[in-house]
Amino acid sequence: METLPSHGEDIDGGASPSVSMLSEVAARRRITIVGGSIPERSSGRLFNTCCVIGPDGQIKAKHRKLHLFEIDIPGDITLRESDTLTAGQEPTIVDTDVGRIGIGICHDIRFPELAMLYRSRGAHLICYPSAFNMSTGQLLWDLMQKSRAVDNQLFVVTCSPARDPNAESDYMIWGHSSLIGPFGEVIATAGHEEATVIGEIDRSMIQTIRENLPLEMQRREDLYQLVDVRRESAGHKACAA
Numbered sequence: 001m002e003t004l005p006s007h008g009e010d011i012d013g014g015a016s017p018s019v020s021m022l023s024e025v026a027a028r029r030r031i032t033i034v035g036g037s038i039p040e041r042s043s044g045r046l047f048n049t050c051c052v053i054g055p056d057g058q059i060k061a062k063h064r065k066l067h068l069f070e071i072d073i074p075g076d077i078t079l080r081e082s083d084t085l086t087a088g089q090e091p092t093i094v095d096t097d098v099g100r101i102g103i104g105i106c107h108d109i110r111f112p113e114l115a116m117l118y119r120s121r122g123a124h125l126i127c128y129p130s131a132f133n134m135s136t137g138q139l140l141w142d143l144m145q146k147s148r149a150v151d152n153q154l155f156v157v158t159c160s161p162a163r164d165p166n167a168e169s170d171y172m173i174w175g176h177s178s179l180i181g182p183f184g185e186v187i188a189t190a191g192h193e194e195a196t197v198i199g200e201i202d203r204s205m206i207q208t209i210r211e212n213l214p215l216e217m218q219r220r221e222d223l224y225q226l227v228d229v230r231r232e233s234a235g236h237k238a239c240a241a
Helices: 019-030 105-112 112-120 134-152 204-212 227-238
Strands: 038-040 047-052 059-064 070-073 079-080 092-095 100-103 124-129 155-159 178-180 188-190
Touching: 019 047, 047 100, 047 105, 059 092, 070 100, 100 112, 105 124, 105 134, 112 134, 134 155, 134 178, 134 204
Parallel strands: 100 124, 124 155
Antiparallel strands: 038 047, 047 059, 070 079, 092 100, 155 178, 178 188
């Protein structure tokens, strides 16, 4: 049997120091926190997991990364997350005091179908805690954020670790946490260094933009469709009952 890394945290069991810290801050400040991602240990497996903490300090939602990252660029970087992690099985959308938020983690941003699913479920904003490397970050970081925002006419926010040039790890972080608007405009962004970024969003913009440019009405569902597999399956079970 494979021996899993010991640094995974037992989130459900309430023994997670990371989640306990986030819960304390959220309750003290009376705010909602989308808490990045941590290795979660559950039933002998490791997941890359993001917890959304409400103003009462309780976990409102938990997203396990759906798409595991694999890359092999000779002479640059090789990484296979599936060697260590298990993929999640559920998209995550949560109602908060700042709107309905869809959650993805890092490589999840590369898959437009997930963002489309969140839009269909009424998301105002999609949050992607991420740690893009120097290669994919330079090429794709800005492009992916703007694409998900523009395609779905909503806000996208990304949060990334700062870059540590003195880190012993071969995996160097791109950084550049950002808030992107529905037209792909950069509302706020950081560099690669440690920083606090503050940006305001106006949810009414979403309705205005969708009324002015009604993409949803213009979709050719006679030719292509997005299928919400989980909801369709639940509907079949309800009919059968």
